[in-house]
Amino acid sequence: MPDVLVLGEILVELSSTEPLDAGTSLTLNFSGDALNAAAASAAAGARTALLARVPDDELGDRLLDRVVALGIDTSLVKRVEGQHGLYLQHADPSGAREFTYVRRGSAGSGLGPGDVPLDLVAEVGAVLASGIACAISPLSAKAVRVAAQHSKCFVYDPNWRPRLVSAAGAADHLRAIAPYTRLITPGWPREAQLVADTDDPAAACTTLRGLGIEAVALTRGEDGILLDDAGRLTEIPVVPAPSVVDQTGAGDSFAGTVTARLALGDDLLTAVRLGVAAASLSVGGLGGTGHVPTLAQTQTHAATTEV
Ligand code: KDG
Numbered sequence: 573m574p575d576v577l578v579l580g581e582i583l584v585e586l587s588s589t590e591p592l593d594a595g596t597s598l599t600l601n602f603s604g605d606a607l608n609a610a611a612a613s614a615a616a617g618a619r620t621a622l623l624a625r626v627p628d629d630e631l632g633d634r635l636l637d638r639v640v641a642l643g644i645d646t647s648l649v650k651r652v653e654g655q656h657g658l659y660l661q662h663a664d665p666s667g668a669r670e671f672t673y674v675r676r677g678s679a680g681s682g683l684g685p686g687d688v689p690l691d692l693v694a695e696v697g698a699v700l701a702s703g704i705a706c707a708i709s710p711l712s713a714k715a716v717r718v719a720a721q722h723s724k725c726f727v728y729d730p731n732w733r734p735r736l737v738s739a740a741g742a743a744d745h746l747r748a749i750a751p752y753t754r755l756i757t758p759g760w761p762r763e764a765q766l767v768a769d770t771d772d773p774a775a776a777c778t779t780l781r782g783l784g785i786e787a788v789a790l791t792r793g794e795d796g797i798l799l800d801d802a803g804r805l806t807e808i809p810v811v812p813a814p815s816v817v818d819q820t821g822a823g824d825s826f827a828g829t830v831t832a833r834l835a836l837g838d839d840l841l842t843a844v845r846l847g848v849a850a851a852s853l854s855v856g857g858l859g860g861t862g863h864v865p866t867l868a869q870t871q872t873h874a875a876t877t878e879v
Contacts, residue, residue: 580606581680603860608821612828654679697835707737751784821860849874
């Protein structure tokens, strides 16, 4: 029995730090926010399973090799006919990071409510899914909702990607999932403001809780986390990153680590502190799973800013 179940699409990742052009060299890896978060959860000590659909081809075999190498249970992964979802991570002409997707109609977006093992979902310590899983297809959004409804501890990362879903669509997904959510991890201000019309982070947390969510971990970049646990506010500072190669997957690392530690019985504040430290270390590698810190590394790193 896993401690944590993560739902979503595993993507083929092709990354470069250069703008895309003929002749650009790309590094092949496997990622997607669900895999990034599941990898962080497994590294944080939780037995972690992925619930996903993966094409039944040679690339799918290599993808699953990588999932297994990250310490993740693949027994709930369904092999199906169809195309891989793919994203290119590259620089835009100004040098900023950009994602380009080739994923519409992918096998992974065919995950549906019928794939969700309800008894298992009700038993596991925590379930994690994101707004990306809701954005990729109505069927996948239903799968997320069914899992949230049956889970005793559901964690939702809005992960709003405007190239996949409009602001109104992302807000609808968030509202639909809110009544079943133990913890949400929105970025400030963009993701919180999907549903909270305010410039005040504390007020945004109150609005989010008003939708039925128990606790909010508002991620504010350099300003750290504002945690609102049933109205109790705590500021958690960032832990400076020892090396910054690429920010991709830092939020997923945070969500996956926090979910794992909650499932294993840590209190929310401890779980969030570890999540912050894991995210800070995760930016030391290229791509979503380029660097996945161990629990021992995360604990040591977290201790560097403890007061
Ligand atoms: O959070 C990082 C993810 O956005 C990246 O790994 C790709 O899953 C991805 C997506 O759909 O954007």
